[in-house]
Amino acid sequence: MGTEQDDTTMPLTPLDRLAASRRRFLALAGAGAGASALAACAAGGGGKDSEGGGGVSEGGGEVSEDNPFGVDGSAPLEVVIFNGGFGDQYGKDAGKKYKEMYPEADVQVNSTVDIQPELQPRFVGGNPPDLFDNSGAQAMNSSALISEGQLSTLDALIEAPSLDGGTxxxxxxxxSLDPGTYSGKLYSLNYVYTVFAxxxxxxxFNDMGWDAPVTWDDVMTIGEQAKSEGISLFAFGGQNAADYYHTLALGMAVKQGGIDVAKNLDKLDAGAYEQDAVVQAFDAIEDAVKADFFLSGGAGIKHTEAQAQWVTGKAVMYPSGSWIENEQKGVTPDDYEMTGCPDPQLGxxxxxPAEAIRGTAGEPFQVPADAANGAGGLEFxxxxxxxxxxxxxxxLTSSLTIVKDSVPEDAFGSTALASVNSMIQDAGDNIYxxxxxxxxxxxxxxxxxxxEFLSGKIDAAEVRSRSQEVLDRVREDDGIEKFDVA
Structure with missing residues (x-):
C-alpha cells in the first residue's frame, strides 16, 4: 500500500549528525568567526568553565525577592522563539510583560523555523541570543551543545520565587523537568506539557455509537466497523511523521510491561526492542497494517496532510501529542469535537491501569553559556x-504548559484541551x-x-531489528555522550 519510498537518500545516523554539528562549529571558528569566543564567556552570561556550561551569572543588578537573578534593568534582551505549531504570540506577550517589569530594557522577541541554520553561527561567534526555543525539524542537537559546554544550567530558575508565590x-x-535533565543537571526548560493520546x-463516535477504545482489541473492532463504512482507521504522513506510530507502539508497550520497559530503552539496552511488551505492541500495529486499516498514499505525504485527511473524515483516529488541535486549526470542522483517549492496553x-497516560514536557528553552544577558533569559x-x-x-494554543492549575474548567471552549485536563486528572500518578x-x-x-512498515513493505520483526540497530550504534559510539537513567 502507498507510494514507493525514495531510497536514494539515506538518513543520517546520530553519529553523523553529532559529527556534522562539531565540524560546523570548528569550520566556522576556523573561518574567522572567532575561535577564542568559544572559550570565553560574555559579560553577564552563563559562566562557562573547563567542564562545560555552568550556572547563569548574576546580571549586575541588585538581587532581591522581586529580582532573584540580579537582572540589570537597562540591559538589552534577545529571545528567539521557534515559530511552529504553537506560533510565537505567547513569546511576544511574555516580552511585553518583561518590558513592563524592566521598562528601560530593549526587549527583542524574534521568531524563526530555522533554529540551527540561524543560531549555530552565532554560537560559534560568541554572540548567541540570551534565550532560545530549541525546537522543530531544524533544532540544534542538545547533547552536542551540552558536551561542547554551550549551554548554562537552569537550576537557579527552579529555586527562584514564582511570580505567583512559592518557588x-x-x-x-x-x-515536567525530567526531559530537560541530563545526568542530573537541568539544561532545558521544556515549557509545554504534552499528553500523547x-x-x-x-x-x-456518538453518531456511530462507538465508545472511546480502552484496549487494542477495541481499536481493531472500530477499525473493522469503519472499514465496512468505507473509512480507514488511521492516516499517516510518511514524509516526516510515520514515527507517530512508533510513539504509540512504545506507549502501549510501557503501559503493558511497566516503567522498566522505558528505562531499558533510555539505557540503550542491547535487548530493548525484544522486550516482550515491545514485541506485543509492534505485532499489534502489524495486525492493523495487514488488516488494511491505514489510509493508502501515506508514504508520500506530510503529517499535516495526513491530519487533514483525518479531520475531514477519511480516517477515524490519529496518534499525536496534545498540540494536534492547534496544528489543525483552520482545517478541522467546527463541530468536530476533537477528543483524546489514553494509549490502549494490550491485555x-x-x-x-487504563487511565495511565504518557505525559511529558516539550518545547525546550535553553540559555546559552555565552549569553550576554543570561540573567534576563532566566527572568523571561x-x-x-x-x-x-x-x-x-x-x-492561544489550546495546549498546556508545565504550570499546574493554569487552565479554567471550561478549557476556553476547547474539547481537546478539556480532554487533556481530564486525562491528567484521571491518570493521577500513573504517568509514564x-x-x-x-x-x-x-x-x-x-x-x-x-x-516502510506502515506501507506494508517490512514486518514488525524487521522494524524491531532495525530500531535496535539505531540504539546499538549510539550505545557503542564513544563519541556520543551518554546520559544517566534514574
Missing amino acids: VGDSLLPG LWYSAKQ SDSSF LRIMLSKEQAQNFAE TWNFTDWYGLGPDFKPIWN
Missing part, C-alpha cells in the same frame, strides 16, 4: 512560568514517558523505518 519549582507539574471526533495483565522564563502567561499560552529519542536526536532514524 517556581513548586508551581510545576510532576515530572489517540485522537478522534466525539461527534463521529488484561497490563502493568498500568520566570515570567513565562507565571499563571498569567501559562493561561495565555493555553488560550521515555527520553532516549530526544536525548540522542533519534527521530530522523525511526521515520523511514516506520514509513
Whole structure:
C-alpha cells in the first residue's frame, strides 16, 4: 500500500549528525568567526568553565525577592522563539510583560523555523541570543551543545520565587523537568506539557455509537466497523511523521510491561526492542497494517496532510501529542469535537491501569553559556512560568504548559484541551514517558523505518531489528555522550 519510498537518500545516523554539528562549529571558528569566543564567556552570561556550561551569572543588578537573578534593568534582551505549531504570540506577550517589569530594557522577541541554520553561527561567534526555543525539524542537537559546554544550567530558575508565590519549582507539574535533565543537571526548560493520546471526533463516535477504545482489541473492532463504512482507521504522513506510530507502539508497550520497559530503552539496552511488551505492541500495529486499516498514499505525504485527511473524515483516529488541535486549526470542522483517549492496553495483565497516560514536557528553552544577558533569559522564563502567561499560552494554543492549575474548567471552549485536563486528572500518578529519542536526536532514524512498515513493505520483526540497530550504534559510539537513567 502507498507510494514507493525514495531510497536514494539515506538518513543520517546520530553519529553523523553529532559529527556534522562539531565540524560546523570548528569550520566556522576556523573561518574567522572567532575561535577564542568559544572559550570565553560574555559579560553577564552563563559562566562557562573547563567542564562545560555552568550556572547563569548574576546580571549586575541588585538581587532581591522581586529580582532573584540580579537582572540589570537597562540591559538589552534577545529571545528567539521557534515559530511552529504553537506560533510565537505567547513569546511576544511574555516580552511585553518583561518590558513592563524592566521598562528601560530593549526587549527583542524574534521568531524563526530555522533554529540551527540561524543560531549555530552565532554560537560559534560568541554572540548567541540570551534565550532560545530549541525546537522543530531544524533544532540544534542538545547533547552536542551540552558536551561542547554551550549551554548554562537552569537550576537557579527552579529555586527562584514564582511570580505567583512559592518557588517556581513548586508551581510545576510532576515530572515536567525530567526531559530537560541530563545526568542530573537541568539544561532545558521544556515549557509545554504534552499528553500523547489517540485522537478522534466525539461527534463521529456518538453518531456511530462507538465508545472511546480502552484496549487494542477495541481499536481493531472500530477499525473493522469503519472499514465496512468505507473509512480507514488511521492516516499517516510518511514524509516526516510515520514515527507517530512508533510513539504509540512504545506507549502501549510501557503501559503493558511497566516503567522498566522505558528505562531499558533510555539505557540503550542491547535487548530493548525484544522486550516482550515491545514485541506485543509492534505485532499489534502489524495486525492493523495487514488488516488494511491505514489510509493508502501515506508514504508520500506530510503529517499535516495526513491530519487533514483525518479531520475531514477519511480516517477515524490519529496518534499525536496534545498540540494536534492547534496544528489543525483552520482545517478541522467546527463541530468536530476533537477528543483524546489514553494509549490502549494490550491485555488484561497490563502493568498500568487504563487511565495511565504518557505525559511529558516539550518545547525546550535553553540559555546559552555565552549569553550576554543570561540573567534576563532566566527572568523571561520566570515570567513565562507565571499563571498569567501559562493561561495565555493555553488560550492561544489550546495546549498546556508545565504550570499546574493554569487552565479554567471550561478549557476556553476547547474539547481537546478539556480532554487533556481530564486525562491528567484521571491518570493521577500513573504517568509514564521515555527520553532516549530526544536525548540522542533519534527521530530522523525511526521515520523511514516506520514509513516502510506502515506501507506494508517490512514486518514488525524487521522494524524491531532495525530500531535496535539505531540504539546499538549510539550505545557503542564513544563519541556520543551518554546520559544517566534514574
